[in-house]
Amino acid sequence: MSYSFGEGAPYNSAGGDPRGPVVSMRGISKSFGHVQALRNVDLDLYPGEVVALVGDNGAGKSTLVKILAGVHPQDAGTVTFEGRQVSIPSPAASRELGIATVFQDLALCDNLDVVANLFLGREVGGAVLDEETMERRSWELLRQLSARIPSVRMRAATLSGGQRQTVAIARSLIGDPRVVILDEPTAALGIAQTAEVLNLIELLRERGHCVVLISHNMADVQAVADRVIVLRLGRVNGRFRAPAMSYEDIIASITGVLNLEEGTPEDDIGERGSL
């Protein structure tokens, strides 16, 4: 198992990777009973970019990433990972592919220390754990992320909100994923801690990961996102690209005042600039 970051040169030109997208979703639809959560959504994710998924409550952001995370399968549409069509029936399958998801609740075990949380489910060693290797790798990983954690033997319960978020993100990196999905990573954080997490997101991009960021906070989105995808009532209602995107356009798109997608060809993905 590797804890190192992606090999090769980082791709800073968002969406411009000649190797094409890591993940391509086409025509994704999903219903829960009578509620149509997603209708015919297309999404491409490229290495080394930060894609923000924004939208009002119930717009379908969470449903879309949960399909990638293997929480529930789509009703219609295809997911292509590194050029090959895949099905993602379970969270384990998602992780196997190289998609790491950090949910809003962070899924930390408060009674376990940082090392145990980082390696939860991926412990090093045989039946008997190799604590020294895990502790050493934890230090290295957290140092690479410039994380301010006083001791990796602290219980998760004693960490601050920002530290918890950092540990959760660090944990997602342990399998060296291609795509890291962050669900509202800054929602519960103060100003300084938010800045730390945003720095971390930029660090992930530099390392060549594709970061999918779900956020309600437009300031955060504008600070780090290379592209913004707006979902409204289960449809893509706007696609913007930094630095040309404006706060007003995004908000208009979220609320439905602006509709960029009407009549857009299905395959015109992610290439539309802002107005």
Add this chain to the structure above:
Amino acid sequence: MSLGHQQVDDGTADSLRDAFTGLVARLRSGDLGSLPVVAGLVVLAVLFQLLNPRFLAPGNLVNLTLQAAPLGVIALGTVVVLLVAQIDLSVGSVSGLASAIVGVCAMRLEWPMTVGVLVAIAAGVVIGAFYGFLLNRFGVPSFIITLAGLLAFLGVQLALLGADGSINIPFSNPLVQFANAWFLPPWAAYVLVGVGMALMLGSDLAHRRRRILAQLPVSHPSLPIAKAVALTVALCVAVWYLSIDRGTGAMPVLFVLLVVVMSGMLHRTRWGRSVFAVGGNVDAARRAGIPVGRTLVTAFMLCSALAALGGVLAAARLGSATTSSGAADTNLNAIAAAIIGGTSLFGGRGSAWAAVLGVLVISVISSGLTLLNLDSSVRYVITGAVLVLAVIADSVSRRSRLSHGRG
């Protein structure tokens, strides 16, 4: 930023001060560890000694260790189930059933003793596996499953014992001998203490060595040595004191060995890590790919198997299996012991040693009140009150942890 404290072998004063400040910080955040229990034990012992000078006499303490061991084995299993944030209310019935099985196998069927013991423990394993299956397959709360088990297995126990209602096992039986008459000669007890402490020190130093090789911060080498010396002295004094009477019983030694093994399994193995993860945050454990179902099943299997072994030991100690084996207070005493010893009812917190501490408290109360010729009614009330105190302490320390950080 360097690897924590990069200097691997820093000054004594520094690392000792670190250890001390770490301890103080932990205590302040409500993580009291086993301190309150140990303090409570001392208070209880002094109190009972003042009320009846025979309480701390070697003979009474030997009896206390013999009486505590079977209940301790049951409590040890209960600790595991509590760690995965479940509960087993049927440990008493399962222990009673196991004593009935041993009685029937040994006396009515006249099978060899070991076969009877193995059958009883196997019955426990099967019961635990069944609980785990019901829990995983149907999602029925373990509270209800094991409450049903409490009744059902009490019924099986009564059916096995038949109309007589009891099976006597003669004192000449090796199992009864083991529980009542097997004592380590003092030299063997001292050797056992010496070997045990040497192994502990060796393990601590090897652990320290591995950390140095991995360039991780380590404590000063005097700490593990001091710990080993202090424990050796304490245990030698205990062995010496008990040897004034009959000595160190084989059954209490078996109990402590089981605790040592369980502690290693909980803290050193992948399985143990899953147990704590499932007890701490079952959703997180599941999403991290921990086999939650399997962890729950193994926890219940261990609990019921240990309950069965405890029942066998109790029958051996009593020299009979009766309809009242494992009845009445066994259940609650075992669960109370686990909680009093410091296992959290909320899951994910506790250790195998909680069973030792908790069962000592329960046994001290029981023995002390018996010496005072107090009726069992008073004993029940006082044990109940202590249990409430322990649960309050658990909740208060949890709330304090919550206010000192999340969790």
